[in-house]
Amino acid sequence: MKIISNNSKTDKEDMRKIWEKIGDYFRANSIWMKWYCTGCGAIELPPTMTSRFDMERLGMGPMATPRQADVLLITGYLSSKTLRRIIYSYEQMQDPKYVVGFGSCTINGGIYYDSYATMKQLDNYLPVDLYIAGCMPRPEAVMNGFDTLISMIKKGEANGWKHYKENYDWYSRNQLHSLGEVYVKDEFHE
Amino acid sequence: MNSMNSIYENLKSKFNILGVDYPDDMQMAIDLDEKDIHTVIVYLKSIGYTQLSMLTCVDWIKEGVFQLVYIVFNWDNGIHILVRTKLDRENPKFRTIVEIYPGAQFYERDVHEFFGVEFEGNEISYKNLFLELWDDMPPMRKDFDPQKYSDEKYAAREYKSKFISEVGGEK
Numbered sequence: 001m002k003i004i005s006n007n008s009k010t011d012k013e014d015m016r017k018i019w020e021k022i023g024d025y026f027r028a029n030s031i032w033m034k035w036y037c038t039g040c041g042a043i044e045l046p047p048t049m050t051s052r053f054d055m056e057r058l059g060m061g062p063m064a065t066p067r068q069a070d071v072l073l074i075t076g077y078l079s080s081k082t083l084r085r086i087i088y089s090y091e092q093m094q095d096p097k098y099v100v101g102f103g104s105c106t107i108n109g110g111i112y113y114d115s116y117a118t119m120k121q122l123d124n125y126l127p128v129d130l131y132i133a134g135c136m137p138r139p140e141a142v143m144n145g146f147d148t149l150i151s152m153i154k155k156g157e158a159n160g161w162k163h164y165k166e167n168y169d170w171y172s173r174n175q176l177h178s179l180g181e182v183y184v185k186d187e188f189h190e
Numbered sequence: 191m192n193s194m195n196s197i198y199e200n201l202k203s204k205f206n207i208l209g210v211d212y213p214d215d216m217q218m219a220i221d222l223d224e225k226d227i228h229t230v231i232v233y234l235k236s237i238g239y240t241q242l243s244m245l246t247c248v249d250w251i252k253e254g255v256f257q258l259v260y261i262v263f264n265w266d267n268g269i270h271i272l273v274r275t276k277l278d279r280e281n282p283k284f285r286t287i288v289e290i291y292p293g294a295q296f297y298e299r300d301v302h303e304f305f306g307v308e309f310e311g312n313e314i315s316y317k318n319l320f321l322e323l324w325d326d327m328p329p330m331r332k333d334f335d336p337q338k339y340s341d342e343k344y345a346a347r348e349y350k351s352k353f354i355s356e357v358g359g360e361k
Contacts, residue, residue: 080322081320081321081322084322107347108346108347109344109346109347113340113346114336114337114340115336115340116326116329116334116336116339116340117321117329118340118344119344120340120344120345120346120347121344121345121346121347124345174345177343177345178343178344178345179323180323180325181323184322185322185323186322187317
């Protein structure tokens with residue numbers, strides 16, 4: 001399966017319009033993150049949010065609903081069941097939106113590489129702007145990653161959401177291959 | 191251990207116990223024939239083992255059996271009793287205990303989903319509890335190959351170089 005790079009270096013010169021640059025400047029300084037706790041990595045976020053590391057000094061805060069959030073954090077292993085809900089959440093979010101993958105499980109499956117229920121590569125299914133490596137990444141690494149994300153947004157490099165629209169067929173094909181069907185079918189949706 | 195011994199003597203005087211084992215200080219495991227299970231569980235519930243802590247299954251693939259394990263717990267003396275029985279692996283069927291412990295509903299669905307054991311009398315035991323749109327054999331059976339399933343369904347990341355051989359590990 002071919003991997004399409006999200007951060008293609010072909011458009012090296014900044015093609016953004018002036019209002020897009022202004023928009024990106026303000027977006028970068030006020031990021032609301034949708035905190036969907038998919039795996040064990042979510043436990044690193046309370047120390048990142050609270051007084052010790054204090055994420056809010058970067059202008060970031062947690063947000064309860066996907067429709068009001070800018071960043072989707074995939075914190076840890078991603079099961080096939082969770083991926084359906086993640087796709088629901090991601091497609092509800094307003095543009096521009098960014099995806100951050102946490103930990104080795106989202107990168108290559110991590111210790112769940114042979115699990116019958118766990119995705120091995122997140123960027124097959126959603127456009128990942130930034131990976132934070134580690135098992136799990138400590139709050140220092142998380143803060144560092146958020147700092148990188150902010151500078152990427154300022155430079156206009158975090159274009160995963162555009163990539164998702166342009167290559168929707170490819171993403172959709174991967175999603176269907178792994179999940180069979182994206183629609184959630186459980187007892188509560190009968 | 192004295193109280194455990196008296197419990198064992200009491201059970202032995204009433205039922206045909208095939209084997210006994212003590213996994214822990216406060217735990218006793220008894221093996222029974224499958225036709226005695228419901229009688230013993232009803233009896234244990236009546237003498238104070240009011241909580242069904244767990245119902246699970248073990249796949250003994252070389253013997254060709256599934257072992258069902260019912261774990262009941264008594265809040266008065268803090269003792270767990272593991273009631274175990276063996277079923278034929280080819281056509282695993284057993285009768286439900288939902289009438290005795292209603293909470294067994296979810297355990298029976300779980301065992302049905304992951305091992306394929308059918309529970310007669312539990313009408314919704316076929317419903318999936320955890321897996322969605324599952325399309326292979328029950329995944330906790332020993333002859334299920336999770337690596338193969340994972341490789342078929344979930345694409346793995348391809349690396350350009352082999353890091354293990356570069357650092358002098360296995361080639």
